Structures are given as structure tokens and as C-alpha cells.
Amino acid sequence: MWFDDDGWLRADWVARMPSPNYDTRPLGTRIDTVVVHCISLPERGRSKQYIEDLFLNRLDTSLHPSFGELHGLHVSSHFLIDRDGSVTQFVSADNRAWHAGISCAMDRQNFNHFSIGIELLGDVYSPFEPAQMDRLQLLIVELKKTYPLKYILAHSDIAPGRKTDPGPFFEWKGLRKSMTYELAL
Template identity: 50%
Template sequence: MFKWLLLFAGAGLLYLWIKGKKQAELSAGNASKPNKNKPERAPTAPEVMVQCQYCKVHLPRSESFTCDERFYCSTEHLQALDSQGWLGDAQWRISPNQDVRPENVQPDLVVIHHISLPPGAFRNQSSSQHIVDFFQNKLDPNRHPYFAEIAGQKVSSHFLITRSGELIQFVSTQNKAWHAGKSNFLGRERCNDFSIGIELEGDGDTPFEAAQYLVLAKLIKKLMSTYPLLQFAGHSDIAPDRKTDPGISFDWKKFQKETAISTEKLPFGLSSR
């Protein structure tokens, strides 16, 4: 009797072992098959890393601030003048019309100009791209008779502020832009050597836009944080026999009020001229 009990017990254990083995094989097979009722999870793509143009730190692209296809780690760096003389929140359109400043010379003068291509065209159409082309030596002389007249000129400026308030930079503030020509500032000749040129899209008769004054004031404050000795003049102040810009339409009093610079930094005064 005892033998039969052992036989039955052994058979039961064998049955349970075989059943458990089959169950394990079945579970393993199911694990390798996709669950049609459960959506597959797409593989996570690695985060794209970019470099801050200002401080060169690396950071995820999703966390960066961008301008003109450049990346910055903060709005502070985006809006600052970097160590190479480029402003982060400006459009960069590099001009070939530039060269290096004399050794150990830092800019201490801002010259304000006006420009319109063709003359007066900004009143009826968007024409700022012509100015960009002109400063980059890409202006098509066949597009307008006036363009043919100036086709041989090679000029530039550090900055342009369009009628809509766009800020475009052509030359690093550390380099010379070809904007002043033959000039004299309080007895100092060759003003390109020590000045920063800012062009306002407009002419001598039409008032400049509020957006232009606003962008100009912000630009001046940024420049002064790097170059605290800056003084300010119009092109007509340093080349009175040749130039009339920025002209009587430029409001020097409004400029001084919005920039909060002292009148001592405006040696030619606040009257329109």
C-alpha cells in the first residue's frame, strides 16, 4: 500500500513539473511577440546640443534662445555685444567693406547717418534689402538708374535700423566700417578709425519712425556698456562740406531723452540741423 502511495506521489510531482515547464515556455514565447492591443513606444531621439554664441557653453537646443540661426543660453547673452564686437539680437550681414582699426584704438564716437535706396523709395515700398545689397557689393546696377550711379562705390556701416525697426549689423565694432569718408571730429581726422557708424533708413525730409528711435536707444545703451567714452555726432557734423545727414528730420532732443546720455556727449548740441 505504501508503495502505491509513493508511486502516485511521484506521478503527481512529475505532472506538476511538466506543466510548469510548458507554462514557462509559453510565457517566454508570448514575451517575444508584440502585443497588438498595446501601442509600440518609439525610441527616444537624443537631445540636440547647441553652443551659445556668446559664452560658448553647450546646452540642449530646446532650452536655447535663437536669433538669425544662432543660439544663446540666456536673453542676457542674446541681447549683449559679444567679445568679438557682434550684437546677438541683430541680423548679421557681413560686409567686405571693412578693415582693422589702428593698433590700440577703441571707438569713442558714434556717427549717425541716413540712407535710402533708391532715394525716397521707403515711402512707398520696402526697400531696405537694397541697402543690404549695397553694403555687401551685391546691388544690381540694372535695377534702377540711381544704382548705376553708385555702382562703383564701396561703403558700409556697422549698423542699419530699417523703417520697421529691424537691426542689421554689417561690421564688428572692433573693426572699421567705411561710413564716414573724409571727416574731422573736433580736430581729429579719419573718423572711421575711431567711430561706429549707424545708418537710419530715411532721408533728410521725412520724420523717422518711433520704432527706429526705440531700437536706436537700446543699441546706444548696449554700445555704451562696452565703450563708455562714446560721444555722438551726425555725419554732417564731421563732414559739413559734403554731407547733410541725418538731416533736419532727426530729433536730437528725442534721441538724448530716450538714451539718457549727458549733453556733454553731444558736442554739436541738440538742435536739428
């Protein structure tokens, strides 16, 4: 497996669903950070269909009461890892996906500029599947072959008080060095 010259991962375990919700990174940006998220629609749901629909701007917000707050929202992530470990790529890793929102940490702001966003299908209330964690590690290893990744942060690390994901059940062991944001892989 490898990344094409245009930032798309070629692997039999990665599906492509290009999202319109991206733009170019600022010229000269060094992509050195992974931001880990979790997502479920509706909350505690386990279907990736609504997430795909959200990232592709085709979510019918009348299908669930909680979807109303998503009306007109344009968001994306570079990758989504399903409960079974399968991966969908929505945005080229070379481009800026709209996953971090207002963000700051480590004296840096606007993490969309220099990070790769990876969503795990799940929520902050329950553990993630071993297949997801295994695939996350493999994905990061592949990303590091092309991008100079140095840091890995939670969405909650870069948007404290606004975001809580991936939550207390996310296992950082093996992903980052103890007590730091530095990648351990």
C-alpha cells in the same frame, strides 16, 4: 543681450549680414564716437534690400538710374535700423566700417578709425519712425556697455558741405547734451 568677444551684438532683434567692406582699426584705437547717418536707395525709397545689397557689394546698378554713381563703391556701416526698428549688423563693432568717408570735426580726422556707424533707413526729407529712434537709443545703451562711447555726431557734422544726413527731421533730444556732441545716454 551682449556683444561677443568679436564685436557682434547678440540680441533677438539684431540680424547679421557680414559685409566684406571693413578693415581693422589702427592699433590702440579708442572707440568713443557714434556717427548717425540716414540712407535710402533710391532716394526716398523705403526698402532695405538695395541698402543690404550695397553693403554686401551685390547691388545691381542697372536697376535704377541713380544707382549708376554707386558702381564699384565699397561702403558699409556697423548697423542699419529699419523703419520698424529692426536692426541689421554688417560689421563687427571692433572693426572699422567704411561709413564716414573723408571726415573731420572736433580737431579729429578720419572718423572711421574711432567711430561706430549707425544708419537709419530714411532720408533728410521726412521724419524717422518712433520705433527707429527707440531702437537707436537701446542700441547705443548696449554699445556703451562694451565701448567707452562719449560722443555722437551726425554724418553732416563730420563731413559738412559733403553730407546732409541725418537731416532736419532727426531728433537729437535725449541722445546728446544740449549744444555739444557729448552723449546724453
